[in-house]
Amino acid sequence: MNGFNTRAVHVGSEPDSLTGAVNPPVYLTSTYAQDAVGVARFSDYARVANPTRSALESCLADLEGARHGVAFASGLAAEDAILRTLSPGDHVVLGGDVYGGTYRLLTRVFGSWGVEVSCVDLSDGAEVTANLRPSTRVVWVETPSNPLLRVVSIAAVADLAHSRGATLVVDNTFATPYLQRPLERGADVVVHSTTKYVGGHSDVVGGFVATNDDEIAASLRFNQYAIGAVPGPLDCYLLLRGLKTLGVRMERHCANARAVADYLGAHRSVREVYYPGLPSHPNHAVAAEQMSDFGGMVSFTTTGDAAAARRVCESTRIFTLAESLGGVESLIELPSQMTHASTVGSPLEPPDNLIRLSVGIEDVTDLIDDLARALSA
Ligand SMILES: *Cc1c(COP(=O)(O)O)cnc(C)c1O
Numbered sequence: 001m002n003g004f005n006t007r008a009v010h011v012g013s014e015p016d017s018l019t020g021a022v023n024p025p026v027y028l029t030s031t032y033a034q035d036a037v038g039v040a041r042f043s044d045y046a047r048v049a050n051p052t053r054s055a056l057e058s059c060l061a062d063l064e065g066a067r068h069g070v071a072f073a074s075g076l077a078a079e080d081a082i083l084r085t086l087s088p089g090d091h092v093v094l095g096g097d098v099y100g101g102t103y104r105l106l107t108r109v110f111g112s113w114g115v116e117v118s119c120v121d122l123s124d125g126a127e128v129t130a131n132l133r134p135s136t137r138v139v140w141v142e143t144p145s146n147p148l149l150r151v152v153s154i155a156a157v158a159d160l161a162h163s164r165g166a167t168l169v170v171d172n173t174f175a176t177p178y179l180q181r182p183l184e185r186g187a188d189v190v191v192h193s194t195t196k197y198v199g200g201h202s203d204v205v206g207g208f209v210a211t212n213d214d215e216i217a218a219s220l221r222f223n224q225y226a227i228g229a230v231p232g233p234l235d236c237y238l239l240l241r242g243l244k245t246l247g248v249r250m251e252r253h254c255a256n257a258r259a260v261a262d263y264l265g266a267h268r269s270v271r272e273v274y275y276p277g278l279p280s281h282p283n284h285a286v287a288a289e290q291m292s293d294f295g296g297m298v299s300f301t302t303t304g305d306a307a308a309a310r311r312v313c314e315s316t317r318i319f320t321l322a323e324s325l326g327g328v329e330s331l332i333e334l335p336s337q338m339t340h341a342s343t344v345g346s347p348l349e350p351p352d353n354l355i356r357l358s359v360g361i362e363d364v365t366d367l368i369d370d371l372a373r374a375l376s377a
Pocket of ligand 1: 101171193195206
């Protein structure tokens, strides 16, 4: 099998059979002419299938080591398609530190529909076991997590989930398949917000699910067209284009994030740095074993209060104050008032003076100078 970067560039992007174009055409069509009644060459309708979408699906599935990949209009639409396989009364075990929108979807949409949710520390095997019920159908892991960059052993949680017949879903948005491939470690389903590193340029919203389980794939495929949260062909093209540079971008993201984490760790106005690449990180050993590098996200608390943290976020000039992550440009945000505002008052509420950085691919000296200026402001 070819290496990751070769597959990222070529899978799904074979030269067009009609014209030889080296990039897949963007098929802007909603329907397909049929050769006879009920006889379509590719598909009968573009919600069901679109060739540009198929190209994206084959490439990202390949990079995750999956037989099946299903693309959605957003990360949350992808999560919704997975969770729609549940019934009222079913139970979900959720890692205690996840994307705020995942928590909101589970508690406020599926919760009001009768799905039960327990938030647990997935690095504590005894706590996981104590929370598994006969009705537990799904264990949901985000690793590294958002915004505290906690890391959980996928293999260990897979064993616990499977011992009770539950499905393990891993949100691989932060690591990407370049750094971590959950299916190889026992996960049943991988979900992505492709809005982040896969797209990589902050210009598209998308989601993706990968699996080797034929039955799960069939139900995802059904939900894709039966519910209809499909991405448009132009979005699929942008995501496929983003995938081609995923490896080189991730290398720079990781190198820059490590330098930023080291800088912050030595700064007297910084209380704590959360970065799995630091030997002081509580899950450093698991991260070093499970991931090929530690990613581009760094969170930290300052020695000051929430107002001081807010001033830091409002004082940078290169880091843009914005939600989201994973683009080539560096972003800064205050999770308790921005990305994680929906978790305030819940077990998932982050410290109010926690700052989250999505470290981009700019020159790292410029990024560090920018942080130095903001921290002294
Ligand atoms: C952004 C994000 C999501 C949600 O994805 P959208 O594309 O915004 O719908 C899910 N999980 C993680 C880890 C995310 O960062």
